[in-house]
Amino acid sequence: MSEPIEVVNRIWSAATPVISITGIGGRWWKRNVEKGARIGPWLQAAYQVLDAAAWRARGPCLYLVGANDGGLRCVGISRNGLRHRWRESPALDAETGDRLPQNQLFHSQCWRHLQKELLETAQRAFVVRSIEAEPLCDVLASVGPPLSAFLPLREDGESLVSAVERWICNRRSDRLARWNVAMTGNLDGNR
Numbered sequence: 001m002s003e004p005i006e007v008v009n010r011i012w013s014a015a016t017p018v019i020s021i022t023g024i025g026g027r028w029w030k031r032n033v034e035k036g037a038r039i040g041p042w043l044q045a046a047y048q049v050l051d052a053a054a055w056r057a058r059g060p061c062l063y064l065v066g067a068n069d070g071g072l073r074c075v076g077i078s079r080n081g082l083r084h085r086w087r088e089s090p091a092l093d094a095e096t097g098d099r100l101p102q103n104q105l106f107h108s109q110c111w112r113h114l115q116k117e118l119l120e121t122a123q124r125a126f127v128v129r130s131i132e133a134e135p136l137c138d139v140l141a142s143v144g145p146p147l148s149a150f151l152p153l154r155e156d157g158e159s160l161v162s163a164v165e166r167w168i169c170n171r172r173s174d175r176l177a178r179w180n181v182a183m184t185g186n187l188d189g190n191r
């Protein structure tokens with residue numbers, strides 16, 4: 001078996017680059033929700049949708065957030081397509097509560113980490129990639145055991161991408177899925 005980072009690099013290479021995030025700043029904004037930690041305030045991202053069709057695609061997918069230092073920051077799944085997890089949310093000015101003219105890119109699990117890194121590290125940039133179940137099966141078959149053991153899940157795309165997400169999270173390190181907290185046994189989020 002290959003090392004986990006090698007396996008993830010193969011998945012990364014097969015995945016479609018969907019969103020590029022190159023900076024953060026602008027006005028502080030809040031999400032248009034009643035309560036909870038996800039309200040904000042947040043800073044606005046400088047981003048570009050690289051593949052609109054992949055962003056709008058519906059169905060289960062595995063997504064990976066990689067930084068330009070070569071590290072994979074987060075892995076996740078969406079049952080309904082990438083745009084349901086990496087969404088453009090209605091935004092309110094954090095001070096006035098007025099609706100901003102543009103929706104803002106947001107991801108509930110990643111945003112505080114992404115914002116922190118972009119503020120602290122000059123020239124940091126991120127790419128969000130997505131891979132659906134069928135192309136993921138091709139990668140798993142080429143990698144071999146133990147990941148090829150997930151291939152019987154091919155008819156249930158959601159279970160397949162969930163199994164691969166869990167496998168990656170269970171191998172979490174500073175270079176691999178360090179923003180992930182769920183399923184890692186690291187409930188305080190430090191690492």
